[in-house]
Amino acid sequence: MSSAFGKIPAAPPGVGHLRAAEPFPAAARRALTDAQLRRNLGKATATIRAKRATVVAELPDWEELREAGRAIKARTLAHLDRYLCQLESEFTARGGTVHWARDAAEANRIVTGLVTAAGADEVVKVKSILTDEIGLNDALAAAGISAVETDLAELIVQLGHDRPSHILVPAIHRNRAEIRKIFLREMGDVDPGLTDDPPALAEAARLHLRRKFLSAKVGISGANFAVAQTGTLCVVESEGNGRMCLTLPETLITVMGIEKVVPAWDDLGVFLQLLPRSATGERMNPYTSMWTGVTPGDGPQQVHLVLVDNGRTAALADEAGRPALACIRCSACMNVCPVYERVGGHAYGSVYPGPIGAVLSPLLTGVQENASLPYASSLCGACYDVCPVKIDIPSILVHLRARHVEEARDGSRLPDPEAVAMAAAAYVMASPARYAAAQRGGRLGRLLGRQGAIRRLPPPLAGWTSARDAPVPPGQTFRQWWQREHKGPGAGRGVR
Amino acid sequence: MPEAILATARRVLGMVGAVRIALFVTCLADTLFPQAGRATVELLERLGHEVEFPAGQTCCGQMHVNTGYQRQALPLIRRYVETFARCDVIVVPSGSCTGSIRHQHAMVARRLGDERLARRAQEVAAKTYELSELLTDVLGTEDVGAFYPHRVTYHPTCHSLRMIRVGDRPLRLLRNVAGIDLVELPAADTCCGFGGTFAVKNADVSTAMLADKMRNVLATGAEVCTAGDSSCLMHIGGGLSRLRAGTRTVHLAEILAATREHS
Numbered sequence: 001m002s003s004a005f006g007k008i009p010a011a012p013p014g015v016g017h018l019r020a021a022e023p024f025p026a027a028a029r030r031a032l033t034d035a036q037l038r039r040n041l042g043k044a045t046a047t048i049r050a051k052r053a054t055v056v057a058e059l060p061d062w063e064e065l066r067e068a069g070r071a072i073k074a075r076t077l078a079h080l081d082r083y084l085c086q087l088e089s090e091f092t093a094r095g096g097t098v099h100w101a102r103d104a105a106e107a108n109r110i111v112t113g114l115v116t117a118a119g120a121d122e123v124v125k126v127k128s129i130l131t132d133e134i135g136l137n138d139a140l141a142a143a144g145i146s147a148v149e150t151d152l153a154e155l156i157v158q159l160g161h162d163r164p165s166h167i168l169v170p171a172i173h174r175n176r177a178e179i180r181k182i183f184l185r186e187m188g189d190v191d192p193g194l195t196d197d198p199p200a201l202a203e204a205a206r207l208h209l210r211r212k213f214l215s216a217k218v219g220i221s222g223a224n225f226a227v228a229q230t231g232t233l234c235v236v237e238s239e240g241n242g243r244m245c246l247t248l249p250e251t252l253i254t255v256m257g258i259e260k261v262v263p264a265w266d267d268l269g270v271f272l273q274l275l276p277r278s279a280t281g282e283r284m285n286p287y288t289s290m291w292t293g294v295t296p297g298d299g300p301q302q303v304h305l306v307l308v309d310n311g312r313t314a315a316l317a318d319e320a321g322r323p324a325l326a327c328i329r330c331s332a333c334m335n336v337c338p339v340y341e342r343v344g345g346h347a348y349g350s351v352y353p354g355p356i357g358a359v360l361s362p363l364l365t366g367v368q369e370n371a372s373l374p375y376a377s378s379l380c381g382a383c384y385d386v387c388p389v390k391i392d393i394p395s396i397l398v399h400l401r402a403r404h405v406e407e408a409r410d411g412s413r414l415p416d417p418e419a420v421a422m423a424a425a426a427y428v429m430a431s432p433a434r435y436a437a438a439q440r441g442g443r444l445g446r447l448l449g450r451q452g453a454i455r456r457l458p459p460p461l462a463g464w465t466s467a468r469d470a471p472v473p474p475g476q477t478f479r480q481w482w483q484r485e486h487k488g489p490g491a492g493r494g495v496r
Numbered sequence: 497m498p499e500a501i502l503a504t505a506r507r508v509l510g511m512v513g514a515v516r517i518a519l520f521v522t523c524l525a526d527t528l529f530p531q532a533g534r535a536t537v538e539l540l541e542r543l544g545h546e547v548e549f550p551a552g553q554t555c556c557g558q559m560h561v562n563t564g565y566q567r568q569a570l571p572l573i574r575r576y577v578e579t580f581a582r583c584d585v586i587v588v589p590s591g592s593c594t595g596s597i598r599h600q601h602a603m604v605a606r607r608l609g610d611e612r613l614a615r616r617a618q619e620v621a622a623k624t625y626e627l628s629e630l631l632t633d634v635l636g637t638e639d640v641g642a643f644y645p646h647r648v649t650y651h652p653t654c655h656s657l658r659m660i661r662v663g664d665r666p667l668r669l670l671r672n673v674a675g676i677d678l679v680e681l682p683a684a685d686t687c688c689g690f691g692g693t694f695a696v697k698n699a700d701v702s703t704a705m706l707a708d709k710m711r712n713v714l715a716t717g718a719e720v721c722t723a724g725d726s727s728c729l730m731h732i733g734g735g736l737s738r739l740r741a742g743t744r745t746v747h748l749a750e751i752l753a754a755t756r757e758h759s
Contacts, residue, residue, distance in 0.1 A: 029700045320607075338687045342704045376698065378691025378705070379562060381658035395603075401564030402607075422560060426568035429523065429555040430575060439527050453737045463699030467706070468734030471528050478521050478530035482537075482549045 009103070010366035011311030016104040016135040017163070018311075018365050020349020023372040027347040028339075037173055041344050044172045048335045051281025052386070059277070068270045070390040073326030076263055077316060083228040083261045084307065090231030094293020096303040107308045108139035111220065111253055114304055115145050118251045120217040126235055126242040127151035128222025129167050129329060130257050132351045134310060136220070147220070148212045150241035152205050159186035165345030165353065168279055168331040173344050176201060209241065219249035219300065223256040224328070225271060226305075229264045232292040233305065236275060236285045246289050252300035258307050259316075259325040271328060274388035278330035311364030320399040321363045326389045327356050333383035333393060339376060348373065355383035359396045367404045368411075374400035417460070436479060445473045515635065516546045518583035520576070520624070522593045522726070523555035525747075529726040535753035536589045536627060539640060542753070552579040557604075558596035563693045566604045573601045574613060577620050585634060586624040589749050591656025591724045594626040599659060626656065627749055628665040628724060638668045643756045645675035649718040650748075651709070651732065653725040654687050666724055666748055673751060679716045683708070690731035706735045714741055724748045 011018055020027065031037060056062055076083055088098045101107035115123055123140065125131065125147050137147045137158075149158040153171040157164050160182045164170030171179070180196040183204055189211075190204050221242065225234040233254055235242050246252060262268065276285040294303050315325055334340045334354030345353030350361040350370065358377055362370040374397050383393045409415065415423075428438045448454045449472030457465045464470055476484075517540055521533040537547050557572035576597065580586050588594045598621045605614035631637055650670060656662045670678050689695065689705025696702075709732060713721045721736070723729050726747055733745030 025698050025700065028698065032700055032704050338689070338705050339698075339701055343701060374564075375694065376701075378654070378687050378689060378694045378702070380654035380687035380691070382654075382685075382687070385658055395599075398562055398564075398600075399607075401562070402566045403564075405564035406567075418563075419565075422563060422565040422568055426557075426560055426565065426572060429557075430571040432552050432554055435523075435554045442527060453734075455738075460696060463696045464734070466699055467703040467738060468695075468731065469737040470734060471730055473528060474530050476530065478526040478533035479549075479551075481530055481534055486549065 008314045008317045009311075010314045010369070011364045012103050012105070013365075013369065014105075015108065015139075016133050016310070017351045018133060018361050019369055020361075020372065022349070024347060024349070024376040025372065027349060028343040028376070031343040031347045036175070037344055038342065040173055040175050041341055044169065045335045045341045048169075048281055052278060052332060052335065055277045055281050055283055058283075059273075065270060065274055066388055066390050069274050069328075069388055070323075070326065072262060072267050072270060073389050074323070076261060077259065077322060077325055080258065080261070080316065083263055084258055086228040087226055087231060087261050088307075090228065091226075091233075091293065091305055092231075094231050096231065096293045096305055099304065099306045101306055101308045101310070103310045104134035104308075107134050107255060107306055107310070108136055110306050111136060111255060112139055112143045112145065114251070114253050115140065115218050115220075116143065118218050118302065120145065120251075122146050122148065122212070122216060123218040123220050124148050124150050124212055124216040124245045124249065125154075126219070126221040126237065126245045127154050127170075128220070128255060129164075129351055130222050130308060131220065131255050132164060134255070134308065136255065148209075148216075150209050150212065150245055151237070152202065152239055152241075155205055155209070156182060159183065163346060164351065166331060166334060167329050167345075167352065167354075168334075173346070209244075213241075213244040213248055216245075216249045218251045218253065219245035221245060221252065221254045223254050223260055223305075224275070225268060226256060226261045227263075227265050227268065228261050230292055232265070232290050234268065234288065234290045236272070236288050238280065238286045240287050243287050243289055246291065247299050249300055251302040251304070252291075253304045253306065255306045255308060258309055258312050275328055275330055278328075278332040278386065278388040311366075314366070315360075315363035318363060318403075321359065321396055323391050324356065324359045324363055324393075324396055326391055327360065328389060330388055332386040332388065336382040336386050337377075338380060338382070339378065348376065355393045355397075356391070359391075359393055359400060362400050362404075367400050368407055371404050371408075374404060421460070436477075439477050439479070443473045446475075448472070514544050514546060515585055516548065516583075517630070518580055518586045519547055519549050520553055520556075520580065520586055520588045520593070520597075521549070522588060522590045524730070525589060525726050528730070529747065532589050532726050532747035532749050535747065535749040536587065539642075539749060539753040540587070542755070543635065543637065543640060545635070548583075550579045550583070556593045556596045556601075558593060558600065559692050561596065561600050561604055566608060569604055570608055570610070570613075573604060573617060576601065577613065577616050580620050580624070581616065584623065585630070586620070587627055587630045588624060589627045589724070589747065590726060591626045591653050591660055591662060592727055594624060594629075595655040595659035597621050597624050626660055626662060626724060627752075628656075628662050628669055629660070631669060631752075632665045639672035640669065640752050642673040642752045642754050643675050643758075644673050644751045644754045646720050647677040647679060647716075647718045648720045648722055648746075648751065649679050649681040649713060649716040650684070651681055651688065651713070651721055651723040651728065652684055653723050653728045656724050657685055662724070669748070669752060670722070673754075674756075676751070679718055681716060681721075682712045684712075688728050688732050690728050692727070695731060702731075703735075706731060710735050710739070710741065713743060718743060720744050720746045720751075722746050722748050722751055 557569035560569035
């Protein structure tokens with residue numbers, strides 16, 4: 001449990017995008033009123049869900065693959081120190097430079113320093129959730145460096161002065177009419193006759209980005225995987241923009257969470273099957289780039305790797321939460337989540353939305369700083385079923401709720417009304433006599449009911465009757481019926 | 497062998513091997529939906545089995561566990577284990593409570609350092625069955641001789657489906673009910689939005705999920721929406737009642753307990 005490792009720092013506040021500005025229920029309430037958002041999300045998630053289901057069903061050994069993915073990640077996390085040191089020495093031996101960053105601010109400082117040293121005031125970026133987690137673009141801007149997002153959806157988000165709402169499809173909340181408006185408004189070099197035809201929108205982005213690729217001195221990427229055995233980094237993308245960023249600039253800086261390391265080259269064979277089928281519903285990923293150090297005269301000649309903690313060791317120390325670090329960022333859990341589908345990613349207030357975000361964000365920041373997220377789930381279990389590395393998200397949610405309640409109790413002298421109610425309910429339920437007495441008292445609820453239903457309940461149950469009737473307590477409980485019919489409690493009736 | 501003879505044979509076999517079954521009725525059914533508990537008793541007795549109701553039972557503790565109050569749940573878990581330890585077979589008319597008993601009791605005990613209780617909880621959980629599991633797997637029957645002349649749609653609750661994996665057992669039982677007009681529920685495996693205290697803590701999201709579930713239920717034209725959990729039915733039924741939608745919710749046990757004599 002975390003208390004044994006209480007000293008391990010969580011991701012500090014103030015920098016980056018891991019914390020919600022308001023509790024989930026309030027943000028969700030607002031999102032639910034956006035009919036356009038509901039339609040965009042419903043349509044997009046249904047499409048991706050169906051594609052995923054089709055290509056997963058094709059593989060007879062899908063369950064074995066999932067288990068292999070889970071096992072590799074569990075073993076890696078159990079020996080994370082060893083694999084990270086191996087990665088560092090292999091990466092360094094092949095001409096790269098490794099930097100270690102304890103948190104977001106330190107990572108931003110390192111990257112900004114490297115870009116400045118390369119004499120650049122503009123960088124091209126491959127889609128990376130980690131750089132968004134640490135708020136790298138803001139830090140670069142503060143140093144007078146403009147960062148250009150080259151993934152089409154990230155570009156839409158950046159030009160729209162918006163936030164990503166999905167880890168794989170960051171602009172899932174936008175439709176093509178909205179995208180056309182953003183391009184016309186923000187892209188200085190766009191054709192004013194632009195239509196909302198998807199190929200036309202893609203072409204406008206290509207023309208805009210091509211100029212950036214050819215002039216950039218520095219490229220910045222994340223990493224999907226890093227192979228400790230060989231010091232190889234791997235980026236998986238769909239548009240070819242990544243390949244441009246990874247090969248054209250003179251300097252390449254990769255910013256990676258420490259949990260992304262895998263032990264051996266062969267392990268990629270498992271993950272490169274699991275990831276595309278789970279993520280985009282494709283059998284094979286379109287652009288899989290791997291690079292190992294520096295190749296003289298070919299590609300970037302300055303290659304850096306920034307290994308970022310930012311709360312990951314705190315998550316590692318929480319034994320029940322640790323499996324969340326196995327996440328390969330496929331987003332299958334978001335696409336099946338009935339909560340995510342209705343509220344979208346912004347309501348979670350973190351770069352990691354959906355079911356995995358509801359566990360990962362509190363694990364990284366400490367549960368008290370994202371206290372509403374573990375409750376942002378009906379525990380329906382759809383996420384666990386699709387997770388390619390078998391993260392039992394519902395169980396981790398339940399664990400984090402317990403951590404939240406226990407840490408809140410330890411930090412406060414006055415228990416809140418919910419804690420009092422829960423303790424009272426447990427006291428009643430722990431004794432059959434008290435329980436039966438409470439049932440008799442509960443029958444007073446019959447006074448509230450008209451025509452078989454209760455239309456309004458007082459707080460804290462008022463939320464229930466805002467949209468749902470509540471049942472009227474029956475004339476006799478089951479227990480009373482049993483006593484009447486079966487001559488006393490505990491008795492059985494013989495076989496007839 | 498024709499199906500009818502097979503069914504009769506199974507029923508005869510079931511009577512020969514009469515089983516003494518302990519009922520864990522669940523706090524929700526006991527207090528608010530006693531008809532689900534009564535139907536479970538009537539059904540099992542009709543099939544020739546002996547039912548007992550251990551009086552020490554209260555609640556499985558799931559609401560406490562799922563809301564973060566594991567310490568408070570521990571006495572409830574101990575009570576379940578102590579009440580049912582002596583029983584051979586335990587039936588629960590709820591997939592969700594069965595799921596909690598099977599997947600949470602030992603986990604909570606272990607997390608709070610009571611290894612002995614965790615081991616005993618595992619033993620009792622191994623003898624605990626959700627109703628459709630008991631009927632098909634233990635008692636070996638898929639035709640319980642029920643008669644229910646209504647248009648019915650079945651909602652496979654999340655915990656029945658994904659926590660204890662009842663699969664199509666409830667549907668196999670329903671398909672054998674005489675007179676029933678069973679219609680498939682679109683997007684059946686999507687959560688109704690109940691989720692215990694989620695329905696209150698996140699009432700707006702819960703209601704949005706319920707809206708879609710009700711739309712699908714009403715699209716079937718069914719008079720009755722059934723499921724193996726009173727909790728989800730309380731949620732769906734509460735929404736349908738508020739809209740005066742004209743579709744009722746009825747627990748699976750009540751349909752399986754219904755006979756020609758009832759109608």
